[in-house]
Amino acid sequence: MKDLDLSALIEARDGQKPETEPTLRANVDQLNFWYGDFQALKNINLPIHDKKVTALIGASGCGKSTLLRCFNRMHDLYHNNRYEGAITLYPEGDNIVGAKTDPMLIRLRVGMVFQKPNPFPKSIYENVAAGLRIRGINKRTILDDKVEAALTGAALWDEVKDRLNEGAYSLSGGQQQRLCIARALAPEPELLLLDEPTSALDPIATAKVEDLIEKLADNITILIVTHNMQQAARISDHVGYMHLGEMVEFDLASRIFVKPSKEQTRAYVTGRFG
Amino acid sequence: MKSYQQIISGNKRTDRTFVVIGLLVLLIAMLTLVALILDLAIQGLPRLDWDFMTNFPSRRAARAGIMSAWVGTTLVMIVTAALAIPLGVAAGVYLEEYAPKNWITDIIEINVTNLAGVPSIIYGLLALGLFVYGLGLGQTIQVAGLVLALLILPIVIVSTREGIRSLPQSMREGSYALGADQWQTTVRYILPSARPAILTGSIMGLSRAIGETAPVITIGALTFIAFLPPSPVQESVPFINFDWLESPFSLLPIQMFNWISRPQADFHVNAAAAGVVLLAMTLLMNSFAIYIRYRLRKVL
Numbered sequence: 001m002k003d004l005d006l007s008a009l010i011e012a013r014d015g016q017k018p019e020t021e022p023t024l025r026a027n028v029d030q031l032n033f034w035y036g037d038f039q040a041l042k043n044i045n046l047p048i049h050d051k052k053v054t055a056l057i058g059a060s061g062c063g064k065s066t067l068l069r070c071f072n073r074m075h076d077l078y079h080n081n082r083y084e085g086a087i088t089l090y091p092e093g094d095n096i097v098g099a100k101t102d103p104m105l106i107r108l109r110v111g112m113v114f115q116k117p118n119p120f121p122k123s124i125y126e127n128v129a130a131g132l133r134i135r136g137i138n139k140r141t142i143l144d145d146k147v148e149a150a151l152t153g154a155a156l157w158d159e160v161k162d163r164l165n166e167g168a169y170s171l172s173g174g175q176q177q178r179l180c181i182a183r184a185l186a187p188e189p190e191l192l193l194l195d196e197p198t199s200a201l202d203p204i205a206t207a208k209v210e211d212l213i214e215k216l217a218d219n220i221t222i223l224i225v226t227h228n229m230q231q232a233a234r235i236s237d238h239v240g241y242m243h244l245g246e247m248v249e250f251d252l253a254s255r256i257f258v259k260p261s262k263e264q265t266r267a268y269v270t271g272r273f274g
Numbered sequence: 275m276k277s278y279q280q281i282i283s284g285n286k287r288t289d290r291t292f293v294v295i296g297l298l299v300l301l302i303a304m305l306t307l308v309a310l311i312l313d314l315a316i317q318g319l320p321r322l323d324w325d326f327m328t329n330f331p332s333r334r335a336a337r338a339g340i341m342s343a344w345v346g347t348t349l350v351m352i353v354t355a356a357l358a359i360p361l362g363v364a365a366g367v368y369l370e371e372y373a374p375k376n377w378i379t380d381i382i383e384i385n386v387t388n389l390a391g392v393p394s395i396i397y398g399l400l401a402l403g404l405f406v407y408g409l410g411l412g413q414t415i416q417v418a419g420l421v422l423a424l425l426i427l428p429i430v431i432v433s434t435r436e437g438i439r440s441l442p443q444s445m446r447e448g449s450y451a452l453g454a455d456q457w458q459t460t461v462r463y464i465l466p467s468a469r470p471a472i473l474t475g476s477i478m479g480l481s482r483a484i485g486e487t488a489p490v491i492t493i494g495a496l497t498f499i500a501f502l503p504p505s506p507v508q509e510s511v512p513f514i515n516f517d518w519l520e521s522p523f524s525l526l527p528i529q530m531f532n533w534i535s536r537p538q539a540d541f542h543v544n545a546a547a548a549g550v551v552l553l554a555m556t557l558l559m560n561s562f563a564i565y566i567r568y569r570l571r572k573v574l
Contacts, residue, residue, distance in 0.1 A: 072451055074447060074450070074451065077446070077447065077450060079375075104453055104455060105453075107450060107451055107452065107453040108453035111451070111452075112451040114444055114447065114448065114451075116444060118442070118444040118445055118447070118448040119448075120445065120448065120449070120462075120463050121445075121463075121466065121467050122466075130449075130452055130462075131452040131453065133462075134452055134453050134454045134458055135453065180448070183448075183452070184451075184452075187452070187453070
């Protein structure tokens with residue numbers, strides 16, 4: 001039953017999207033990661049295609065969020081975390097997890113949206129402008145334009161344009177999450193990371209965010225972690241299935257959900273496991 | 275076996291008993307406080323008038339006033355706040371956000387907490403030896419402000435830390451994920467969010483400082499002072515001056531202590547009236563803090 005649902009979703013979507021030349025935005029090569037003595041990621045290989053949505057799925061604790069947080073060096077905020085291997089960010093070819101790479105530089109280039117909406121205790125406007133101000137952009141006219149563009153891009157402009165100076169906490173949960181997406185979009189990141197962005201939202205807000213992600217993928221590369229298989233099937237172009245810190249299978253979404261090559265993946269996506 | 279009904283009624287009885295005991299305990303504390311304040315007010319309020327506020331101390335109780343005392347208290351509180359709040363907040367931020375988590379930090383932490391429990395007279399002795407004689411700062415407003423600032427520094431530090439610690443980690447991650455550095459994260463998001471806690475701690479500290487007597491007696495606060503410190507504002511450029519920092523001073527608690535230790539009953543009434551003024555100043559400070567907190571909350 002679940003099988004059928006997923007393949008129907010894939011068919012409905014792939015009919016609309018023409019296949020294009022694949023170019024890589026990033027590539028994970030033999031990545032290992034340790035929390036202290038615990039190895040959370042083992043020999044991960046994963047291509048991230050440009051202007052596509054790549055979804056990471058897998059059971060809780062499989063390392064998908066850990067992998068996502070390697071892409072903007074979030075692990076550097078805590079002690080005793082160690083990377084080994086490479087995540088190459090194209091077109092320059094910098095190694096994101098390289099020892100000589102400044103995590104701050106990576107975070108200026110790679111945006112992130114978290115599981116729970118985490119707006120700053122400031123106005124709606126200042127939340128979206130936050131990333132720009134950090135980059136030294138303080139001119140009101142430029143900020144106004146970019147804030148409007150980001151809020152429009154996050155499908156929130158019409159709802160908040162008359163209350164930009166109100167506190168961000170006055171928004172609903174779904175609006176807050178789209179605000180966080182706008183905040184991440186405003187500095188025009190090269191890659192956008194989404195860590196279960198809809199897990200704290202109700203179904204209607206989830207639908208809005210999913211529509212938004214599909215639309216965003218026209219212009220930006222997205223890597224998303226999700227618990228929700230239907231969501232992965234609805235919005236992603238490529239899917240990586242992870243289990244116990246390993247990348248079990250990576251393929252086009254249409255193959256992972258319809259005809260996975262490994263039995264383990266099939267068991268997971270059909271709901272018989274995890 | 276007991277029926278569910280019996281279990282529930284048993285539980286309810288326990289609840290009711292606790293409510294009664296709790297109310298009783300609360301009443302004892304509250305009634306004592308109310309009795310103290312009422313006693314002070316009944317004694318002191320009739321004595322309060324404009325002359326009492328604007329007169330200097332006198333040998334005759336009826337002509338004595340608290341002008342030099344409340345001006346001294348106000349000025350010393352300004353010095354205390356100006357020193358303790360920035361220093362305490364900076365120390366709290368450093369300990370919570372910047373300090374490496376090792377045994378040195380642990381020792382500093384334990385000591386900061388212990389400092390809050392050191393008797394205030396010890397601070398007075400320290401100030402007498404170090405500031406008054408060692409550095410030659412004299413028995414002045416600046417020294418009183420310094421010693422009271424030291425006294426309440428641990429309170430400000432601890433409340434700053436608690437305020438910062440209660441902030442969600444997701445806020446920090448959100449800031450770092452945008453590419454912010456530690457300083458930007460601290461100044462733009464952490465400190466503003468911790469403001470209510472910092473404010474509460476600062477006011478708690480200042481409320482303690484305003485009533486302190488022992489350390490200021492030790493450094494030589496005067497009980498009979500018939501002039502005001504030089505005015506902080508002047509008519510010629512640069513319009514403000516800091517000569518008042520080096521002026522000798524009196525404080526409300528000192529004045530009260532002096533009056534209450536005299537044999538004449540009229541002076542005891544004066545002390546009560548000064549007590550009412552001291553209480554009013556403390557309440558004023560607290561309501562100012564509540565007002566700011568309310569304003570901050572509205573902005574968010």
